[in-house]
Amino acid sequence: MRYVTKTKFLSGTALIAAGFLSCAAMAQDVSIAFSSDELGATSYNPVTSSNLNSATGLIYDRLVEQDADQSYHPHLATSWVESADGMSWTFQLKDGVTFHDGTAFNAQSVADWIPDFADTENAYLVAAIASVEVIDDLTVKFVMSRPEPNLLYNLASSFMGIPGSASYDSLGEDFGVTGAVGTGPFKLESFSIGLETVLVRNDDYAWASDLSENQGTAHLERVTFREIPDQSTAFLELKTGGVDLLLGVPTDFLQILKAESNVSVIQMPGTGIHYMPINVTAPPFDNIKVREATGLAVNQEAIVASIYNGVGAPAHNFLIGSLPEAQVDPALNVNYGPDKAKTLLDEAGWMMGEGKVRMKDGVPLTVKLFTQNGTEFTSLTQVVQAQLAEIGMEAEITVFDSSTIRDEYKNNRHQLAVRGYDWNNSDILDWFFSGKRLGYPNVSMWNDVEGQRLNDVAMEDSKNSDERIANFKAYHEYVLSQHLFVPIYQPTKNIAYNSDRVSVPKIVRGTRFRSQTIVDIKVTE
Incomplete structure (x- = not known):
């Protein structure tokens, strides 16, 4: 399914210093405010965390991606086959993928990752996987203890972004806090719990899913995700240039946004209550x-x-x-x-x-x-x-x-x-x-x-x-x-952005506005 960006609202103004705009645009930096339901993450460890946010999907890729029509699309896995009895799944993996620390992503990476879920709150995601067999460097097989008709959905979730095993083992409990290594389009530069997360572009990235128009490195060089608990403050920040994009706009703000000439809105079906x-x-x-x-x-x-x-x-x-x-x-x-x-x-x-x-x-x-x-x-x-x-x-x-x-x-x-x-x-x-x-x-x-x-x-x-x-x-x-x-x-999912400052694709893919769209965003001024 595809969501179409609504046309730019027709009246009103927003004041941003021209010098600031010029400098920021040259650097291709943007600031994004998390939605209220994404606040409070204490770690970017997808294996052990119970609360993740939209920045997570920019650090880590998944084997599979899900579109809004519930269809599944290849990402780090290029194809998969489920056995007739549901007792095994075989995945072919994408060649040439590397983690942020330079180590190669391959079948062994998957075999090292699945056991890490044991005894965590997220263990249910892989509970049906009895063992992982490395067939060759780019082929991995999940041997199941029982059929799991929800496996592809699990693999597409943010909690199943694949971390680099070397960094995961070396950082231990600090993984996801002081450092986080994945294969995603951005790298974690800094993380201040409750305040902001700063990501910088992964210049080696060349393996986006087909949910993204951009199949190479991200257009943006740096993305700062901010936690702004008060939504009125977040809205004011959008108007005055403090942030370029709001991932969650309260429905009662939509009428107010019509007075802003530089604000565009995307409305997507809600995925919660x-x-x-x-x-x-x-x-x-x-x-x-x-x-x-x-x-x-x-x-x-x-x-x-x-x-x-x-x-x-x-x-x-x-x-x-x-x-x-x-x-x-x-x-x-x-x-x-x-x-x-x-x-x-x-x-x-x-x-x-x-x-x-x-x-x-x-x-x-x-x-x-x-x-x-x-x-x-x-x-x-x-x-x-x-x-x-x-x-x-x-x-x-x-x-x-x-x-x-x-x-x-x-x-x-x-x-x-x-x-x-x-x-x-x-x-x-x-x-x-x-x-x-x-x-x-x-x-x-x-x-x-x-x-x-x-x-x-x-x-x-x-x-x-x-x-x-x-x-x-x-x-x-x-x-x-x-x-x-x-x-x-x-609710619906309402996303607002400064259309004088950034360009967002007219077609938005996926169940949520996340990494597959952010890699397509460009700074326009």
Whole structure:
């Protein structure tokens, strides 16, 4: 699938010093602001990290790339063959590829890399690979312990960018922090956690995938990725030249951008949802009736209309609507129902008290509602707070930065939270609801025997794509029946850039705006 860049907006101005523009353009340097859901990465180690960002794909290449139509394209692998029984995959590798440290990429590189996933949070990506056989320098075979119909998707993910084994072994725990070596179009120059990442061009690069127009070295010499938690500040930086491109623009900013003559916008289908996880171990949410009532209090359609001006779509379950596993029994979808919510709270013993706050045994229904900083999340959380108040639940909002809030989750100090994920595959259910991941990413703190059984069947016992869809649909439906979260919104992906400063291809390929497009960007002034 291809996304077409929208035409440049027609009115307004932005002031940037001419001398700055001239110098920066000559150097082919750009500055990019991460989207709010990419903030907080503490490492560029794709093997061990649970939180990566768009810079990762510029450092590391993958064997396979995925386009937005779910098709798979060669990258470091030029072709592949799956055996009829699904018990082996053989990959032919691209010749002439080198890592940033000058070592060659070959079949042994793949054989050295797969075992590194053992005992990490990302081990599930390669769990079905029993062993790796080096057939020859450019041929590698995965011998499977079971069929894995999701293997190509896994191989195309950011977590399966291939690191250089020599550097990986020598740097140890510092890999991805003080240094990071891949085969990608850019090299890591510096990484200041929570502030910025600076990449410089890999001048030897000549092996882009067919999702990029540019098949040689990147046009840009240097890319600085900045972490700007407040989206209003990021928007101002775009207007005034502090950044050239925003990877995430809140939907409510789109109308404002129409006043900027030098700003162009790309809108892509979203690959995730905004939702409110419920901590099932924290009273009163250990009562399923209270959890169900909480979900019924949220008016998804009103939120889309009021906050997002009708852009995007309401979310009624945990998966993006384009996935077949999202097509669950309609009775299980979460919809607005305040009258039923009030009845359920009455049944749970929470009766309306003075001040329109419910009480039980003399205790008010006052709960903690966490969110991460950033204009979009704070605005959304305030609306959710008001909707919860309508059923007699008083929610007290606390705003955290993206790193600190994960510590709160891991230490089980939360009750409700408004957050989002970006992932276009049903195995996100395993990530957020497996009992093996309590605290983070399993923010709901759900550890259920039947849930884990369904999880394991979906993840490990699917022999083909049809079985996998059926198994994940069953797991998804069970998760919904337990009221572990409240789905809210399925956003579009909005990317804005200074079209006086940089040139972005009219055709954008891939599921997200990432490395395959960034290597095509040019500085124009």
